[in-house]
Amino acid sequence: MRAVVATRFGGPDVLEVLDLPEPTVGPGQVKVDVVTAGLNPVDAMMRRGEMGGQAPLRLGTELVGRITEIGPGVTGFTVGEEIIGFGALGSYAETHVLPATQIAPKPAPLDWNVAGGLSGVGQTALTVLDTLALTPGQTLLAHGATGGVGSLLVQLAHRAGIHVIGTASPANHDYLRRLGATPVAYGPGLADRLRTALREGDHPGIDAAVDMSGVWDNIESTLELVPLNRTITLVPATAQRSVPLVRVQRSAARLTHLAALAATGELHAEVQETFPLDDIVRAHTQLDTKHTRGKLVLRIREA
Ligand SMILES: NC(=O)c1ccc[n+]([C@@H]2O[C@H](COP(=O)([O-])OP(=O)(O)OC[C@H]3O[C@@H](n4cnc5c(N)ncnc54)[C@H](OP(=O)(O)O)[C@@H]3O)[C@@H](O)[C@H]2O)c1
Structure with missing residues (x-):
């Protein structure tokens, strides 16, 4: 499977799409064919090395896709189901494995691109x-x-x-x-x-x-x-200059609530642009401008 890798820390041109081994599903996890994945400023911070860790490293924290495999102990989800995932480090990829506690059902009417950028x-x-x-x-x-x-x-x-x-x-x-x-x-x-x-x-x-x-x-x-x-x-x-920092609190319940609002059109989630996986350098170049209206989303496969 193909995935985005930051081969070293730096600007958008450190990003490459590489062939990597297919991930395997463990207990409590699901495997997903990724359709869309949102880009977030934290991804650029990770790419620049501002969040610690070591290069090479995978990027992306959220995804939307279809479950292809379910690990032991997972209940409440079925193969083929459309889901939104969060806290999914390395989500800029064709397939991904993540804990079932970090997914919520994607309402069928919710657009894939909109869903891709909704979670974080x-x-x-x-x-x-x-x-x-x-x-x-x-x-x-x-x-x-x-x-x-x-x-x-x-x-x-x-x-x-x-x-x-x-x-x-x-x-x-x-x-x-x-x-x-x-x-x-x-x-x-x-x-x-x-x-x-x-x-x-x-x-x-x-x-x-x-x-x-x-x-x-x-x-x-x-x-x-x-x-x-x-x-x-x-x-x-x-x-750093004395204003309290607030960090996102994530849960499947919170994501389900948001997805329902977006699916009915009560919440408009603007997507400025979508990019194929191979355009990841251009996508991160736009992310780095800090002047995006709404979201940037990777369209990794057709639904
Ligand atoms: N602490 C956490 O848990 C957490 C969670 C999520 C996000 N964040 C952080 O929150 C920030 C916002 O995230 P985001 O995803 O919304 O970023 P974003 O989509 O990249 O924000 C872009 C927006 O910033 C506006 N902007 C640029 N310069 C500005 C200025 N001088 N004054 C006011 N607005 C300006 C732009 O408006 P114009 O184009 O009109 O200038 C643009 O619409 C990021 O730094 C992100 O890392 C933190």
């Missing part, structure tokens, strides 16, 4: 909302609101009756409005633009903020309006 970002968005525990009518400031996590966070917050102000480049402002947020451009003068947005929206203030951009300037502007104990970040770079 969706579960992160839900973790952010659980952590901040905002109530209807309160206001959330989200930096990086048009990325993979942000696009889902804005909608989930909006559904919960929370007003969202999101930072994004002007080209993404209409997109952000469609998701349900008030857009504000990042960059110099941000704090003043946030005050204007609050005034125009008749909101008394910002109740909590989340940084998904990793840009310290955004935090500095935030702290003019939001107390530090109501500000969190998802990015280690900004956490």
Whole structure:
């Protein structure tokens, strides 16, 4: 089977598609023919060697596919079933083996490409909302609101009756409005633009903020309006400077909930572009721009 390998740490060109031995299924595991696999910024961090480990290393943490084999002790799943998998290290591959505790059924109407990019970002968005525990009518400031996590966070917050102000480049402002947020451009003068947005929206203030951009300037502007104990970040770079870092909490139950919302169209999961496995260098080059709208997804085989 073919899989992506980072042959050494570095830029996108360290990635190669290699022929590797077919994985075997152990107790509690399932084997999957992978159809799609989402790309996440953490994959680029691993490729650069920022997450430890040693090269060569396999990349990818999430996948969607069909079960081809079931290991001893697994109940509740059948061969041929369509599933979404998370915590599946090395998922940029034609086939993959992972624990049955890390899969959830893929609803049949859910598009394969959308499903491929849903797991990590969706579960992160839900973790952010659980952590901040905002109530209807309160206001959330989200930096990086048009990325993979942000696009889902804005909608989930909006559904919960929370007003969202999101930072994004002007080209993404209409997109952000469609998701349900008030857009504000990042960059110099941000704090003043946030005050204007609050005034125009008749909101008394910002109740909590989340940084998904990793840009310290955004935090500095935030702290003019939001107390530090109501500000969190998802990015280690900004956490190093005293803002609490929140890590994704994943579960099959959480993923099942997200998949149901996406399947019925209640949650729109934007996929900016899909790539075949052999285009992995181009896919990671786009990932490294940090200006993707929604998700990038590998389309590894036809369903
Ligand atoms: N702690 C955890 O467990 C956890 C889990 C998931 C993700 N993360 C981290 O969270 C971050 C976001 O993840 P993601 O998947 O959403 O990333 P992403 O999809 O790559 O985010 C891209 C978005 O960032 C926006 N952006 C770029 N520069 C910006 C700036 N200066 N101010 C505001 N927005 C800016 C871009 O908007 P424009 O194109 O409009 O500029 C783009 O839409 C990443 O650093 C990721 O590693 C952490």
